[in-house]
Amino acid sequence: MRKKLNIDELKAKALEVRRDIITMLTYAGSGHSGGSLSSTDYGTALFFNEMNIDPKNPEYSERDMWFFSIGHVTPVIYSLMAESGYFEKNALLKFRKLDGFLEGHPCKAHVPGIECSGGSLGQGLSVAVGAALGSRMDKHSRRVYAICGDGELQEGQIWEAVMFAAHYKLDNICVFVDYNRKQIDGDVEDIMGIHPLDEKFRSFNWNVITIDGHNFEEILAALEEAKNTKGKPTVILGNTIMGKGVSFMEDLHTWHGNPPNKEQAEIACKELGTTLEEWTTHLENN
Amino acid sequence: MPEMKKTREGWGKGLVALGDENPNVVVLTADLNGSTMCNFFAEKYPERFVQVGIAEQNMMCVAAGLSLTGKVPFLATYGAFASTRSLDQIRITVAYSNLNVKIGGAHGGISVGPDGATHQAMEEFAIIRSIPNMTVICPSDIHETRKATIAAGNTFGPFYLRFGRENVPVVTNEDTPFQIGKAIEMASGSDLTIIACGMMVYEALVAAEELGKNGISARVLNMHTIKPIDREAIIKACEETGAIVTAEEHQIHGGLGGAVSEVVVQNSPVPMELVAVKDRFGKSGKPSELMKAFGLTSKEIIEASQKVLKRKK
Numbered sequence: 001m002r003k004k005l006n007i008d009e010l011k012a013k014a015l016e017v018r019r020d021i022i023t024m025l026t027y028a029g030s031g032h033s034g035g036s037l038s039s040t041d042y043g044t045a046l047f048f049n050e051m052n053i054d055p056k057n058p059e060y061s062e063r064d065m066w067f068f069s070i071g072h073v074t075p076v077i078y079s080l081m082a083e084s085g086y087f088e089k090n091a092l093l094k095f096r097k098l099d100g101f102l103e104g105h106p107c108k109a110h111v112p113g114i115e116c117s118g119g120s121l122g123q124g125l126s127v128a129v130g131a132a133l134g135s136r137m138d139k140h141s142r143r144v145y146a147i148c149g150d151g152e153l154q155e156g157q158i159w160e161a162v163m164f165a166a167h168y169k170l171d172n173i174c175v176f177v178d179y180n181r182k183q184i185d186g187d188v189e190d191i192m193g194i195h196p197l198d199e200k201f202r203s204f205n206w207n208v209i210t211i212d213g214h215n216f217e218e219i220l221a222a223l224e225e226a227k228n229t230k231g232k233p234t235v236i237l238g239n240t241i242m243g244k245g246v247s248f249m250e251d252l253h254t255w256h257g258n259p260p261n262k263e264q265a266e267i268a269c270k271e272l273g274t275t276l277e278e279w280t281t282h283l284e285n286n
Numbered sequence: 287m288p289e290m291k292k293t294r295e296g297w298g299k300g301l302v303a304l305g306d307e308n309p310n311v312v313v314l315t316a317d318l319n320g321s322t323m324c325n326f327f328a329e330k331y332p333e334r335f336v337q338v339g340i341a342e343q344n345m346m347c348v349a350a351g352l353s354l355t356g357k358v359p360f361l362a363t364y365g366a367f368a369s370t371r372s373l374d375q376i377r378i379t380v381a382y383s384n385l386n387v388k389i390g391g392a393h394g395g396i397s398v399g400p401d402g403a404t405h406q407a408m409e410e411f412a413i414i415r416s417i418p419n420m421t422v423i424c425p426s427d428i429h430e431t432r433k434a435t436i437a438a439g440n441t442f443g444p445f446y447l448r449f450g451r452e453n454v455p456v457v458t459n460e461d462t463p464f465q466i467g468k469a470i471e472m473a474s475g476s477d478l479t480i481i482a483c484g485m486m487v488y489e490a491l492v493a494a495e496e497l498g499k500n501g502i503s504a505r506v507l508n509m510h511t512i513k514p515i516d517r518e519a520i521i522k523a524c525e526e527t528g529a530i531v532t533a534e535e536h537q538i539h540g541g542l543g544g545a546v547s548e549v550v551v552q553n554s555p556v557p558m559e560l561v562a563v564k565d566r567f568g569k570s571g572k573p574s575e576l577m578k579a580f581g582l583t584s585k586e587i588i589e590a591s592q593k594v595l596k597r598k599k
Contacts, residue, residue, distance in 0.1 A: 065354070107382070108382070108383040108384070109382075109383075109384060115354050116350060116351075116354065116379060116383045116385070117378060117379065117382040117383040118378065118379065119378065120374050120378045120379075122343075123343075123347050123374070123375055123378060123379050124347075126343070126344045126346075126347030126348050126350075126351065126375075126379075127347045127348075127350045127351040127354070127379055128351060129344075129347075129348055129351060130347060130348035130349060130350060130351020130352045130353075130354070130359075131351035131352070131354050131355055132351070133336065133348065133351070133352060134312075134351060134352040134353075134354070134355030134356070134357050135355050137312070137333070137334070137355075137357070138355065138356075140355070156343075157341075157343040157344055157347070157375075160339075160341035160343060160344035161344050161347070161348075163339070163341075164338065164339070164341070164344055164348065167339075
C-alpha cells in the first residue's frame with residue numbers, strides 16, 4: 001500500500017510537479033503549459049492521495065484507472081507518472097524528442113501505465129465510462145477517474161458519454177473538469193459558451209460538486225463525496241487558473257499551447273523556488 | 287440457384303458461439319440491435335449486452351474502455367457509420383492503442399439497396415486498411431462470416447469485419463477451413479486469377495465457369511482478409527497465371543483491387559483489371575438491379591478477364 005500524502009505534503013509535491021512541467025517544456029521547446037499547470041493540484045491529489053495504483057506494476061489488477069481526456073496536458077501527466085514512479089524522472093528531459101519515449105500526446109504503446117492513447121478531444125471520457133461499466137460488470141471495486149478540459153466540453157461526444165454514464169448509473173466514475181475558462185483561441189465563453197455547466201450536468205442526472213480546483217482540502221472532500229454518492233456519476237467542477245503558479249502565465253489563453261523560453265523558464269523556476277539548472281540536475285539524477 | 291443466406295446472420299451466430307465459450311465477450315450496438323443481428327446474443331446474454339443508443343462515437347470508445355477491463359467487445363452498426371462517423375475514435379483510441387475491439391460494419395456495399403447512397407458503405411476497406419494495427423475482413427457468405435467473427439474473437443487486436451444485409455449465395459460450407467490472412471482457392475486455373483471478396487466471390491465463380499466454357503482456365507481466390515493481405519497467394523497467382531482480375535463491392539480506389547495491386551507491382555508485375563464501383567456514390571434501387579447498374583456481376587468480371595488476357599504477354 002502506498003503512503004497517502006497529507007495536505008502539506010501534497011502542496012510540496014504539486015510544487016515539484018510544476019517545476020517538472022516548466023523544465024520539461026523548456027527542453028522540449030513545444031508543448032502545453034497552461035492546462036498542465038491548472039490541473040496540477042487535482043492530478044497531484046489523485047496520484048498521491050486518492051488512487052489505488054502501483055506505478056511499478058502498472059497492470060496491477062486491483063488498480064483504479066485514470067484517463068486524461070485532455071491528452072495535450074502530457075507535461076502534467078508525465079510528471080505525475082515520473083514523480084510516482086512509473087518511470088525515471090530523467091525521461092522528462094526527452095519529452096517530445098525522437099530519442100525519448102514521451103510523445104507529445106499520450107501513447108499507450110510507449111508508456112506502461114497510460115491506459116489508452118489519446119489527444120483527439122472528447123474521446124477519453126467515453127473510454128473512462130466504458131472502463132467503469134466493464135469494472136461494474138465484473139463487480140470490481142475499482143474507481144475510474146477522468147479529467148476533462150472545459151473547452152473540451154464543446155465536443156459532442158462528451159455529452160454522449162455524459163448521457164451514457166447517467167443512464168447506466170455509473171457511480172464508480174468521477175470526472176474532474178479543469179474549469180480554467182480558457183482555450184487555445186481565447187475565453188471559453190467567447191469561443192463557444194458552456195455556461196451554466198453545473199446545471200447542464202445536473203440536468204443529465206449527475207452529482208455535481210463545485211470547488212476551488214487549487215484547494216487540496218476541497219479537492220479531497222469532493223473526492224470523498226464522489227465515493228459516497230451512489231446511483232449516479234459525479235463531476236467535480238474545479239475552478240482553476242490557466243498557468244497556475246507562474247505569474248506571467250496565469251489566466252492567459254496564449255499559454256495554452258506554448259512552452260516558456262529559457263529566460264521565461266528562469267523566472268518561472270525562481271517563482272517555484274528553484275533554478276532551471278538546479279531542477280534539470282535534479283531530474284537528470286532521478 | 288445456390289442456397290441463399292444473410293452474412294449478418296453469420297455474425298449474429300458467431301457472437302453467440304463466442305459468448306458461449308468466453309464470459310468476457312460483450313456486445314454493443316447503437317440502436318441497431320435487430321438489423322445487425324446482435325439480438326441473438328442480446329437475448330441469450332442480456333447482462334453482457336450494452337445498448338449505447340444512437341451515439342456511434344461514444345460506442346467506439348466505450349468498447350475501448352471495456353477492453354481495458356479485460357472484456358472482448360464486439361460492436362455493430364452500419365458500416366457507413368462505423369467507418370466514417372467514428373473514424374477518429376477508431377484511429378486514435380482503438381488502433382493507436384492497439385485495443386482488442388471488434389467492429390462489425392453491417393449493411394456494407396451497394397447491395398443494401400433502397401436506402402440509397404447514405405447507407406451504402408463502399409469506402410471501408412480503403413479507410414480502415416490505411417490505419418496501422420487494423421485487420422480488415424470481408425467474408426463471402428454466412429459460414430465464413432460466422433468463422434471470421436469467431437476468429438476475430440480469438441485473436442488479439444482491433445478488427446473491422448464487413449458484412450451485408452441481403453441474402454447472398456452460400457459458397458463455402460460449415461467445414462471450409464478459415465484462417466485470417468489466408469486466401470481460399472475456390473477454383474483452380476492457369477490462364478488468369480480472379481481475386482474477390484464478399485458476395486463477389488460467387489460472381490467470380492460464375493464468371494470462371496463461363497470462361498471455362500470458352501477454354502479459359504480461371505483460378506478464383508476468395509480474399510476474405512483485406513488486411514493483412516495474403517501476399518503469398520497473390521504472388522503465386524502472378525507467377526502461375528500471369529494475369530489478375532479483382533472484384534469487390536467497394537469503390538475502385540484503395541479497396542481490394544488497390545491492396546492486391548500494391549503486392550503485384552512490388553513483386554511480380556502482371557496485367558490487372560479491377561471490377562469495383564467506379565468512383566461514384568450509390569443510389570436507391572433493388573439490390574440485384576444495383577449490382578447490375580454499378581457493374582458488379584459475373585458479366586463485368588468476364589469482360590475484365592477477356593481484357594486482361596489481351597494485355598497478357
